[in-house]
Amino acid sequence: MGWLELSFTILTFASLARARRICPFGTQEHVTNYSERQCCIAVFCDPGFESRLCENIGDEALCVPCPEGKYMSTSHWSRDMRLCQIKRACDDGQSVFDERGTTEDRVCQCDLDKGFYNKSVGDPCIRKRCEAGMELTSDGRCKPCRSGYFKPEANYEPCLKKKDCDHKYASHGNATHDVVCKEKASCQLLSEK
Ligand SMILES: *[C@@H]1O[C@H](CO)[C@@H](O)[C@H](O)[C@H]1NC(C)=O
Ligand SMILES: *[C@@H]1O[C@H](CO)[C@@H](O)[C@H](O)[C@H]1NC(C)=O
Ligand SMILES: *[C@@H]1O[C@H](CO)[C@@H](O)[C@H](O)[C@H]1NC(C)=O
Numbered sequence: 210m211g212w213l214e215l216s217f218t219i220l221t222f223a224s225l226a227r228a229r230r231i232c233p234f235g236t237q238e239h240v241t242n243y244s245e246r247q248c249c250i251a252v253f254c255d256p257g258f259e260s261r262l263c264e265n266i267g268d269e270a271l272c273v274p275c276p277e278g279k280y281m282s283t284s285h286w287s288r289d290m291r292l293c294q295i296k297r298a299c300d301d302g303q304s305v306f307d308e309r310g311t312t313e314d315r316v317c318q319c320d321l322d323k324g325f326y327n328k329s330v331g332d333p334c335i336r337k338r339c340e341a342g343m344e345l346t347s348d349g350r351c352k353p354c355r356s357g358y359f360k361p362e363a364n365y366e367p368c369l370k371k372k373d374c375d376h377k378y379a380s381h382g383n384a385t386h387d388v389v390c391k392e393k394a395s396c397q398l399l400s401e402k
Contacts, residue, residue, distance in 0.1 A: 236250050236268060237250075238288070239262055241262065248268070249263035250263070252271070255272065256281055258281060259273060259291060260285070260288075270287035279295055280293055280311050282313055293311070294314075299317035300333075302325040304318060305317060319334035324338060324345055326348065338364060339351035339364075341385045342359070345365075361387075369387075372390060
């Protein structure tokens with residue numbers, strides 16, 4: 210036997226061995242990464258789903274929704290046996306801006322309420338303290354508390370909402386001091402009875 214003939218024989222043998230796995234008509238071989246094999250009727254999985262072997266009625270493969278914290282952005286045939294991917298973890302100083310369901314990865318943002326901002330996309334989050342009566346903006350400036358809000362000391366936090374005195378104010382406060390409510394006069398309480 211010549212070298213060419215020999216290698217041809219080996220190749221034929223190898224493909225015959227693989228052909229022993231031929232699936233019944235109408236089904237296709239589904240192979241998991243753990244080398245589990247099954248002949249299933251292939252199904253088309255939408256984004257947000259991952260594929261399982263033939264666990265459905267009548268040997269049909271199955272599409273199951275991504276588990277909590279995972280996503281699948283594309284549609285695919287069940288024989289690709291694709292699994293949903295783990296969503297990114299938001300870094301320190303970041304919070305979830307948009308969870309985006311099971312079809313897209315989550316979007317993180319610098320956590321303004323904890324004093325973090327960023328200069329441009331992909332930049333790390335920077336922490337900045339603002340003086341009493343001021344709070345951080347998303348572009349990294351310190352701006353005075355809005356009307357109805359105050360902040361008594363310098364820190365990384367946003368301004369706080371002022372108390373509601375139901376129209377009975379002793380003092381309306383300012384950017385650093387909360388309002389002071391008027392105490393209900395006791396004679397007023399008596400006359401109400
Ligand atoms: C197998 O691995 C590939 C590549 O790492 C991955 O895309 C696929 O989702 C995995 N599928 C299974 C069933 O583990
Ligand atoms: C960084 O800033 C840009 C705007 O300049 C914003 O679109 C992006 O989402 C920010 N990234 C984070 C992680 O906050
Ligand atoms: C805010 O109000 C407090 C208490 O009434 C006062 O001591 C303080 O000077 C005021 N600050 C400003 C900037 O007006």
